[in-house]
Amino acid sequence: MEAVSDITSQAGTALPLLRIDGVGKRFGGFTAVDGVSLDIRPGEFFALLGPSGCGKTTLLRMLAGFETPDSGRILLNGEDVAGTPPHLRPVNMMFQNYALFPHLSVRDNIAFGLRRAGMRRAEINARVAELVALVRLEGLEKRRPEQLSGGQRQRVALARAVARRPRLLLLDEPLAALDKKLRDSTQRELKALQRTLGLTFIVVTHDQDEAMTLADRIGVMNAGQLVQVATPRQLYETPRSRWVAEFVGDINIIEGRITTREAGRLRLTTGGAGELAATLPPEFGDAAEVCVAVRPEKIRLSLRPPVDDPAGGAINRLEGTVRDVGYLGSASSYTVALDGGASLRVSLANAARLYADAYAVGQRVTAWFSPDDCIVLDR
């Protein structure tokens, strides 16, 4: 897989707070991070997303100073900090398991970094009171971490990490330890806190919903390389590679061969879905063997084939039989076995309460989608 360089695409915008320049790290024979380059703007909420073992945590630990890169530079405000030990960096980290000091109270945990910075007692008291109010822990200042719930511990860890007003806050799977309900509300709080404090956040997560909800931009990592950096919408709608398309969200991939190519429109022959029309993506190379990717919610089902769009020509119409129906509440997920042999996953919103759009197993249907909804990717 080819790595992207984010630096060129960013040139000219605000001066980066953090520039990661060709950073690599090996552990023995294993390459954990492989030549990653990335710019982070001030005030940005950035997410590093990837499967476990992709190197995202190692990259974060290099930013915090717990690991030293083997190659490349880490520029914070233009200054190379790659060799600076953690306690001398204007960067703080929130640990995955929170790493609260068990022998100290909530108050002393939050004040820990302020004491080390040599602040005066009165200032420390004022700052701690402010932080306690910010994360809504009033009345719990004297408790030990063991006397707190999971959500409260998470907030103590957050308050402790932002106490020193770091230029950059690193968060390692900040919500992974919380249950789902709590995670949703905490996501909103985290985002609000980031805006209130005007800090730059880099969060590492393996949870794509979390990354999408929180981040302004997402960097997707795989096998030590940064494979795409994009806004959540770009990442979902225009993935750069087949791997990203399959990693982020649910998608149908149909392999095929380009037959004609004219006026921004491609025609393809596929093994399992017959003839397809797709919109030619900008900057597409001249590969003939490609795959077409369609998100399940972009596909419609109907009992009779739809007529062609009067304005824009062909619509892809595929005949098949419903094989499986999964009811998920807000939407239903259908598996359609196409007559051509391929299988399509289709997601339809349950927009009406009384089965307006419901299709049963064994029913003959037409699955249709527009050429604009096809993502054309190298195989």
Place this chain on the structure above:
Amino acid sequence: MSAPRRFDAMSRFNVAALALGLAFLYLPIVILVIYSFNASQLVTVWGGWSLRWYVAFFNDEAMLAAAATSLRVAAVSATLAAVLGTLAALALTRGERFKGRTLFSGMLYAPLVMPEVITGLSLLLLFVALGMERGFWTVTIAHTTLTMCFVAVIVQSRLGGIDRSLEEAAMDLGCGPVRAFVAVTLPLIGPAIAAGWMLAFTLSLDDLVIASFTTGPGSATLPIRIYSEVRLGVKPMVNAICALMIGAVALTIITASLATKLSGRRGGNAAPM
């Protein structure tokens, strides 16, 4: 299952076995303590309650000197063992995986199972070869080698339960590596070190074999002194001294186990999940 129910479930056989076991372990000690309050001149004849043998002990200069030597040896060797044992435990749990680490930990624990006669004899040979005059310091060094492995075992098990990221968090919040250790790790392993110190103290206080190999004139420890007295016939005063020693040892062991419990409770919640 609740505690009372478990107790109900204990069969008569279990109760009897428990009583017999406890009696086997503690009856001799109870008898010794009772006889230490014996008014009679003879060890085996009961002559009513009295504190005379305790008074006699506190008037016996030689015995008191031996007791003082024992306490000094125990205190100094326990302190040395606590420092060295903690360092060894740190090297084993925190250090990079160095070559020969398994061998090192094996060698560290060898004194746990080594017969004391062998330890004593080998130390004696070493001191003679080095030309060291035997006395207070040779006993202290010998006891340190005996007891530091106990400290290392206790501290190592505690360190294993402490999340490594706690120290990283301290560094992240502005502590240098040493400062992070002092501010975070030391308070968490403190009770374990204290427990190790107390165990080392009692082991040193109790030891006869190694001390008799490595001591010199004028530095007899209390067990050596008692042993030489007993060879000439048991005087009831020995019972009184033993009762005092049992009291001292029991007190430190109870304190040590409380300290371990405390440290376990604190650390058990070190990792939130």
